[in-house]
Amino acid sequence: MAVVLRLARAGAKKMPYYHVVATDSRSPRDGKFLEQVGSYxxxxxxxxxxxxxxxxxxxxxxxxxxxxxxxxxxxTAKKQAPATTA
Structure with a gap:
């Protein structure tokens, strides 16, 4: 099984919201997924x-x-993350 990280669309019409999910590459865009790892x-x-x-x-x-x-x-997320200094 080839696992991919991709976007799954949610939200209302013309107001998209996406979940970043780990899923099988053969499953549909908004179909079953293994785990949600983020949002956009x-x-x-x-x-x-x-x-x-x-x-x-x-x-x-x-x-x-x-x-x-x-x-x-x-x-983008890594650039936005605040740099921690010790």
Missing amino acids: DPNHSPAKVQFNEERLNYWLKSGALPSETVADLIK
Whole structure:
């Protein structure tokens, strides 16, 4: 089973909201998924992106391939994350 990280659409008409999910590559876009690992809300300015970092890293280490859009969202989230200094 090939696992991918991709967006599943939710929300009302013309007001999209997306869940970032780990799913089998053969399942439909809004179909069954293994686990929800984040969310993306493009209706805010700037767009609101949230991830469960622990589960995201687990799936990436397990070999899940992110879609192009999810890969861009991961990069965006890492840029937005506040840098912690010791």
